[in-house]
Amino acid sequence: MIYKLLTGTEWDAARAAGHFAGSAVDRQDGFIHLSAAGQLVETARRHFAGATGLTLLAVDPAALGAALRWEPSRGGELFPHLYAALPVAAVVEAHALPADVPAADAVARLLG
Structure with a gap:
């Protein structure tokens, strides 16, 4: 499984459209940023600190398919990048994160 953190509003819009075209940062970079399980807590800590109303997609x-590429990023570690819209059909689970818990802590609890 790979993972995507996004706002609940973005997830609602993606479900309505049948796909997620990316957040502002994704669109600016030209691909959808995803994380492997071992990368997710640090991604939440670095990029979603203080954010509320988040949803975690598995x-x-x-x-x-071929639109998914594993490319070097933080510290040279390979991260999954999607060079296409993310189809809602590829999402196995969606978890709304509690607003009263830091995103990194909520993600760590979900991953066990």
Whole structure:
């Protein structure tokens, strides 16, 4: 499984459209930023500190085809980047994160 953090509003819009075209940062960079399980807590800590109303998506990488690439990013570590819209059908689970818990802590609890 790979993962995407986004706002609940973005997830609602994606479900209505049938796909997620990316957040502002994703669109600026030209791909949708995703994380492997071992990368997710640090991603939440670095990029979503103080954010509320977040949703964590668990995504089946096999459903993304050749548009998914593993590329060096933070510290040279390989991260999953999606060079296409994320189809809602590829999302296996969606979890609304509690607003009263830091995103990194909420993600760590979900991942166990």
